[in-house]
Amino acid sequence: MDLTFYIALLILLLALWYCRTLRRSPSLGNAKTIPGPKGFGCLKSFIASSRNNNSHELATEWAQQYGDLVQVNILSQKIVYINDSRLARVIFNHPSLKEMTNDRPDTFLSKYVIYGNKNMAFTSRTDQQKVRRKLYHGVVKFYGENVRKFERIFMTSLNKLTREMQSLNEVNFSHEISMATLRVVDALLAGEESNCTKEHLEALENFDTTLSELFYFDMEAVLKPLPFLRFVPGLPFKTKYDALIKARDDLVNAYFHRLKETYIKGQERGVIDHLLTAQSKLEEEGDVESLCDDSVKALLCETTIASFLTTAHTVNTLVLLLILHPELQEKLHSEVKSVIGNETPSLRHRSSMPYTESSIIEALRYASAGPFLLPHSCREDVEMNGYLIEKGAILLANAWYCHRRSDQWEEPWTFKPDRFLDDNGQLLQADHPKRLNLIIFGSGSRSCPGEAFARSRMFLIVVTLIQNFEFFALDNVKLPDVDPRNWESKAVRAPGQFKCGIRPRTEIHLP
Numbered sequence: 001m002d003l004t005f006y007i008a009l010l011i012l013l014l015a016l017w018y019c020r021t022l023r024r025s026p027s028l029g030n031a032k033t034i035p036g037p038k039g040f041g042c043l044k045s046f047i048a049s050s051r052n053n054n055s056h057e058l059a060t061e062w063a064q065q066y067g068d069l070v071q072v073n074i075l076s077q078k079i080v081y082i083n084d085s086r087l088a089r090v091i092f093n094h095p096s097l098k099e100m101t102n103d104r105p106d107t108f109l110s111k112y113v114i115y116g117n118k119n120m121a122f123t124s125r126t127d128q129q130k131v132r133r134k135l136y137h138g139v140v141k142f143y144g145e146n147v148r149k150f151e152r153i154f155m156t157s158l159n160k161l162t163r164e165m166q167s168l169n170e171v172n173f174s175h176e177i178s179m180a181t182l183r184v185v186d187a188l189l190a191g192e193e194s195n196c197t198k199e200h201l202e203a204l205e206n207f208d209t210t211l212s213e214l215f216y217f218d219m220e221a222v223l224k225p226l227p228f229l230r231f232v233p234g235l236p237f238k239t240k241y242d243a244l245i246k247a248r249d250d251l252v253n254a255y256f257h258r259l260k261e262t263y264i265k266g267q268e269r270g271v272i273d274h275l276l277t278a279q280s281k282l283e284e285e286g287d288v289e290s291l292c293d294d295s296v297k298a299l300l301c302e303t304t305i306a307s308f309l310t311t312a313h314t315v316n317t318l319v320l321l322l323i324l325h326p327e328l329q330e331k332l333h334s335e336v337k338s339v340i341g342n343e344t345p346s347l348r349h350r351s352s353m354p355y356t357e358s359s360i361i362e363a364l365r366y367a368s369a370g371p372f373l374l375p376h377s378c379r380e381d382v383e384m385n386g387y388l389i390e391k392g393a394i395l396l397a398n399a400w401y402c403h404r405r406s407d408q409w410e411e412p413w414t415f416k417p418d419r420f421l422d423d424n425g426q427l428l429q430a431d432h433p434k435r436l437n438l439i440i441f442g443s444g445s446r447s448c449p450g451e452a453f454a455r456s457r458m459f460l461i462v463v464t465l466i467q468n469f470e471f472f473a474l475d476n477v478k479l480p481d482v483d484p485r486n487w488e489s490k491a492v493r494a495p496g497q498f499k500c501g502i503r504p505r506t507e508i509h510l511p
């Protein structure tokens with residue numbers, strides 16, 4: 001794109017900024033303004049860091065300089081960084097604040113790709129959004145912890161992976177884990193008889209990869225104020241937008257239309273069928289809006305976005321760390337051997353495996369794949385610790401910093417699963433001060449509804465792999481950098497793809 005375009009764009013944005021600044025005069029009352037950097041230098045570094053996808057590093061510098069709450073003003077948009085997990089929990093959860101702090105900012109992506117205000121994850125907390133979230137949460141939680149049937153489907157898919165890997169000496173681990181995770185997402189959406197084909201997996205994967213292209217700063221920053229650019233031939237916005245809409249429609253055809261055609265009430269196969277049943281119940285009660293077809297399509301897109309890369313990247317990170325720390329891999333294996341032995345791994349083993357659980361929690365902390373979780377926005381002026389958070393401000397919980405604060409974490413850049421164990425080797429309770437320093441899945445009414453599902457699936461993946469294989473570095477193949485500060489940043493931050501050696505454990509544990 002040529003320079004003239006960027007100059008024209010900058011002038012337009014500055015004009016918008018000037019008009020909005022004149023219109024607004026915030027009512028500060030007695031509350032103080034949140035500290036933070038100001039002026040053109042701040043704007044310049046914000047734009048540069050956003051373009052390089054490392055705004056978490058800039059936000060971390062500001063956190064160290066200004067404290068737990070930092071505010072910047074970018075073209076009259078206030079952004080408030082929350083740099084402490086407990087404080088984030090109070091802001092998102094406190095009864096006097098939670099109605100104000102759990103909206104989402106408007107985005108191009110939500111409005112023009114994920115069915116506008118009919119979606120759930122990217123839209124503000126309207127009454128209809130609350131209905132959607134409650135129904136969705138109920139369905140996904142059901143698949144998370146309680147369902148033996150789903151565990152069986154999942155273990156069948158994992159055993160297939162284990163069988164394929166047995167004949168190999170080396171494996172493209174990242175690819176295999178992506179495929180296994182996609183099969184889990186497919187089974188979640190479509191159920192046991194999904195007849196998952198290569199085309200279905202491609203539809204899920206393509207949607208996620210084309211979407212990462214629009215997550216880039218340039219795209220959202222330009223397309224939100226100037227959405228018509230998505231139609232202008234010759235501009236990259238149009239090419240990327242067209243590709244994303246095609247990927248979204250392929251996904252909707254593969255999962256929504258296909259499943260709706262064969263849906264039978266009372267014989268629900270997966271999440272989409274359960275949502276269709278909920279839809280017909282709401283319609284009988286006279287509510288045709290809260291869960292209309294577009295909302296079910298949006299939930300399909302959101303589940304794909306939320307569940308695939310997050311899970312695959314966490315398992316990748318953990319296995320990469322175990323390859324680099326063979327002593328930790330052996331420790332994990334000895335727990336698997338003593339608790340599961342030759343049995344098929346099951347969720348009932350979980351409570352007796354504190355080392356495995358703490359390794360997964362530590363991998364989630366270590367990677368902090370979504371540095372700012374998802375953005376919230378503030379509905380009304382609120383006061384917090386004597387500071388004013390203004391109506392319309394974007395609230396970003398800086399998990400990247402919260403999970404590495406040197407005053408809260410010993411050796412924050414080191415992978416240490418033991419940090420979540422007590423002196424008896426038991427997992428620290430969820431309300432232990434150390435665990436309260438974590439904010440991996442968010443908190444409160446916008447927290448991750450897939451947490452139980454994600455954690456239980458990761459447990460099954462990890463124990464099955466460790467039960468059957470030893471993973472090691474290959475002499476001639478370089479492993480990716482394991483330091484999260486050097487990872488490439490896309491929609492979620494993750495180490496690059498990697499190949500590694502595998503050695504089947506002497507006893508193989510397939511049913």
Ligand code: HEM
Nearest residue numbers: 121306307310311373374440441442443446447448450454
């Ligand atoms: C390692 C795996 C995962 C991590 C780390 C993760 C993390 C998160 C985080 C940080 C949020 C935003 C919280 C906030 O706004 O305050 C979120 C939201 C969400 N997640 Fe997850 N997630 C994971 C897996 C999943 C899975 C497997 C599903 C679905 C089955 C899922 C569905 C969602 C949805 C729908 C939302 C939006 C909720 C809302 O806006 O009300 N996530 N997740």
